[in-house]
Amino acid sequence: MLFHSTRGKDSHKSFKEIAIQGLASDGGLYVPDYWPEIDLDKVKNCKTYGEIAKLVLPAFADGSYEEAEITSMVDEIWQGFPSRELVQFRKFNNFAVAELFHGPTAAFKDFGLQMVSYFLHRILKESNKHGVILGATSGDTGSAAIHACKGYSNIKTFILLPEGNMSEIQRRQMSTVDQENVFAIKVNGTFDDCQDIVKEAFKTDQYLPNNFTLLAVNSINWLRIIAQICYYFFAYASLNTTKSLCFSVPSGNFGNVFSAYSAYKMGLPIKEICVAVNSNDILHRFFSNNDYSKQPTVSTISPSMDISVASNFERLVYDYYLDRDANRCRELFNAFNSNQLQLDPEIFENKLNLFSSLAVSDSETKNIINYFFKEHEYILDPHSAIACKRALEESNSYVIGMATAHPDKFPTLFNSLNIQITDHHPALKGLKDKEERLVVLPCEYSAIRDFIRNSL
Numbered sequence: 001m002l003f004h005s006t007r008g009k010d011s012h013k014s015f016k017e018i019a020i021q022g023l024a025s026d027g028g029l030y031v032p033d034y035w036p037e038i039d040l041d042k043v044k045n046c047k048t049y050g051e052i053a054k055l056v057l058p059a060f061a062d063g064s065y066e067e068a069e070i071t072s073m074v075d076e077i078w079q080g081f082p083s084r085e086l087v088q089f090r091k092f093n094n095f096a097v098a099e100l101f102h103g104p105t106a107a108f109k110d111f112g113l114q115m116v117s118y119f120l121h122r123i124l125k126e127s128n129k130h131g132v133i134l135g136a137t138s139g140d141t142g143s144a145a146i147h148a149c150k151g152y153s154n155i156k157t158f159i160l161l162p163e164g165n166m167s168e169i170q171r172r173q174m175s176t177v178d179q180e181n182v183f184a185i186k187v188n189g190t191f192d193d194c195q196d197i198v199k200e201a202f203k204t205d206q207y208l209p210n211n212f213t214l215l216a217v218n219s220i221n222w223l224r225i226i227a228q229i230c231y232y233f234f235a236y237a238s239l240n241t242t243k244s245l246c247f248s249v250p251s252g253n254f255g256n257v258f259s260a261y262s263a264y265k266m267g268l269p270i271k272e273i274c275v276a277v278n279s280n281d282i283l284h285r286f287f288s289n290n291d292y293s294k295q296p297t298v299s300t301i302s303p304s305m306d307i308s309v310a311s312n313f314e315r316l317v318y319d320y321y322l323d324r325d326a327n328r329c330r331e332l333f334n335a336f337n338s339n340q341l342q343l344d345p346e347i348f349e350n351k352l353n354l355f356s357s358l359a360v361s362d363s364e365t366k367n368i369i370n371y372f373f374k375e376h377e378y379i380l381d382p383h384s385a386i387a388c389k390r391a392l393e394e395s396n397s398y399v400i401g402m403a404t405a406h407p408d409k410f411p412t413l414f415n416s417l418n419i420q421i422t423d424h425h426p427a428l429k430g431l432k433d434k435e436e437r438l439v440v441l442p443c444e445y446s447a448i449r450d451f452i453r454n455s456l
Contacts (some may be wrong), residue, residue, distance in 0.1 A: 001062045003030040003222065006318035007333070008326025019119050019223050022216025028330070029315050030222050032060060035265040043237050049086040050074050050304050052234045053227070057358055059193075059266075065116050077118045078111070080147070082103045082426045086111070087231050087239060090378060093400040095391040097384070098235050104147050105173055106425040107140035108256065108407035110222030111231065117148035117155070124213070131215045132208060132452060133157040134201050136194030136308050138252060139166050139304035140405060142184070143173035145217045145287040150179045155215070158183045158452055160194040161438075166303050169409045169428060176434035183455060189443030190297055192308055198418040200445045207453050216224035219255025219312055228259035229266070236268055242377055244271035247398035248390035250302070250383040250404055251275050251283055254310035261316060264354070272396050273358040278302045278365070283310055287357035290348045301362045301413055302382040302403070317343075321351055360386040366417060368392070373419055381407040 003018045007028030007187035013021070018030045036059035046052045053177040054075045065073075076145050078086055083102045103110025120278045124131050133155060135145055141160035159174055161184060174184040187194060194248045198218075205214040219225070227328045231249065247270060264270040275283050278300045285291040297308045318329040321343055332341055360368070368385040371392070372378045380388055384403035391399040406425040407414060414421055441447045 001036070001060050004033060005029065006031060006111070006314050007330040009330075010109055015061045016119075016123050019116070019211060019221070020123055020215065026330075027175040028318075028326075029220055030162055031315055031319060032222075035262075037061070038233065038266045040236075040267060040269075043233050044240075046234065046237045049230060050078070050266060052230045052237065056230050056233065056266075057226060060222075073118070074333040078114050079101075081110070086131045086416070087238075089236055091239070092121075092376065095401065096235075096239055097378075097380070097388065097391075098231065099403045099404050100231060101381075101403060101406040101425070103144070104427050105140065105143040106409055106427050107144060108228070108402070109140050110148070112219070112221075112227040113141075113148040113357045114254075116154060116223045117145070117223055119151040119223060120149075120215055120217075121155060128211075129154070130165050130212045131155040132212050132456070133215045133217050134160075134198055134452065135216070135218050135332045136160040136162065136198050136450075137166075137174070138162070138164075138299065138306055139170045140392075141218055143170065144175050146177050146182050146184070148396065149217075150177055150182050153181060156181045156456065157187060158448075158455075159213055160197065160448070161186045161401040162189055162191045163187075163316070164299055164303060164306065166244060167410050167412065169411065169431060170303075172431045172436065173193060173428075175436040175438045176431060178437065183399075183451075184437065185439045185441055185448070185451070187279070187443040187448075188439055192283045192297060193307065193443050195311075197443070197445045197448050201449065209456060212456060218289045219253050224255060225259050225262060228256055229263045232260050232263035232270075234269055239398070239400065241398040243267060243398035244396065246272040246274060246395060246399045247402060248274040248387040248399055248400045250305060250387040251277055252305040252307045252310065254312035254316070256313045256402065256404070258315050261320065261354075265319070270354075272357050274387070276390065276398075277354060277357070277387060278305045278361050279359065279361055279392060280306050280308060281359040282308060283313070284357040284359040285315075287355050290342055290345065291340065292336075292342065292405065294445065300382075301365060301410075302386060304383055305386070315342075320354075321347055356390075358386075358389055360389055360399045364389070367415060369419070375452035379407045379414070379419060379421060379423075381405045381410055390454040404410075
């Protein structure tokens with residue numbers, strides 16, 4: 001399998017190359033040259049997420065690793081999960097919740113980051129190099145990256161924490177890790193400001209020593225998409241419903257939604273993908289009205305979704321709407337910095353069948369949380385609650401709400417709702433007793449660059 005950029009000027013890249021490079025050299029995002037088809041009969045016989053991964057991962061890593069070698073790796077990748085049941089399901093009368101938060105940082109991003117860090121470490125070791133991870137986080141990505149990479153001495157991790165309403169638990173998951181190769185950096189800017197610094201850093205890595213490589217671990221890295229594809233197939237195998245499937249996915253940077261779309265392209269019989277967002281509704285405005293225009297970010301009780309631009313959206317536009325027209329994709333996204341992105345109305349109208357969307361306010365999110373607690377004695381975190389709104393609406397499909405974070409990460413919210421969390425996540429115990437090791441820097445590229453250079 002080889003990969004190419006959505007913007008058409010970077011191609012013929014192997015699995016190993018895109019793992020290290022992350023963002024394509026032309027500014028686009030990597031996609032596979034074709035969509036491999038997964039045998040659904042084999043999927044139905046799988047009993048664990050790992051068995052699904054042994055079907056999916058070889059389809060993308062072919063050419064870089066032998067299949068037998070890949071399947072043996074799968075048994076090592078997710079060893080950091082406290083539970084051997086990596087994905088768990090809560091079934092209701094006509095829908096289900098897929099719990100993706102049983103990893104070491106209590107969020108779905110553990111799936112992708114555990115895979116990314118495993119392969120980055122392995123590939124760097126093969127070439128006798130060291131890696132520098134630089135990322136920005138709106139809540140969960142940073143902690144998942146830090147915990148996935150902290151045990152690898154050939155990788156140093158720098159995560160930018162913006163100002164805003166990230167929960168104390170989310171912050172402490174990053175700031176209390178006592179490792180010499182981990183740096184949690186608080187800056188006086190928004191998540192989008194932090195993302196701009198990260199993008200600037202990736203334009204040139206000449207400030208790094210020769211044996212260091214700058215690495216991307218946010219959802220633009222295709223390896224994260226692979227790991228997330230697996231749990232959509234696993235849900236299909238585990239829930240075994242005869243009804244049509246609808247996955248309702250809480251979305252910020254769109255990587256989790258695009259993973260569902262990828263599974264669909266690989267043969268998973270999905271009828272509907274519901275894109276669920278909060279008041280930062282750029283994705284809802286697009287799917288409902290062909291309006292992809294940047295607006296100021298507002299703070300909500302679902303902070304991991306507080307973004308104004310969805311990083312992975314370009315992949316969907318390229319593959320689904322433009323039928324892989326790289327020239328048109330390049331034109332649209334090069335112009336997006338100063339203009340609204342709007343598709344040709346005929347193209348947009350012809351692609352209305354697969355996707356739906358909804359935007360949920362903070363007050364409505366609280367109502368959904370209260371409903372599930374009172375009616376089902378089940379606690380949803382605010383991001384997962386937004387996705388589960390689709391399950392409460394009339395549907396001819398079997399709706400699967402993707403629960404992306406454990407409610408334990410948001411104690412202040414649940415205290416305000418008079419909801420007591422009794423089922424605590426083992427990874428979050430004792431965080432308040434640990435000393436924080438935050439580095440405080442101005443929200444300036446030069447300051448971040450110099451700090452990284454001086455820390456190597």
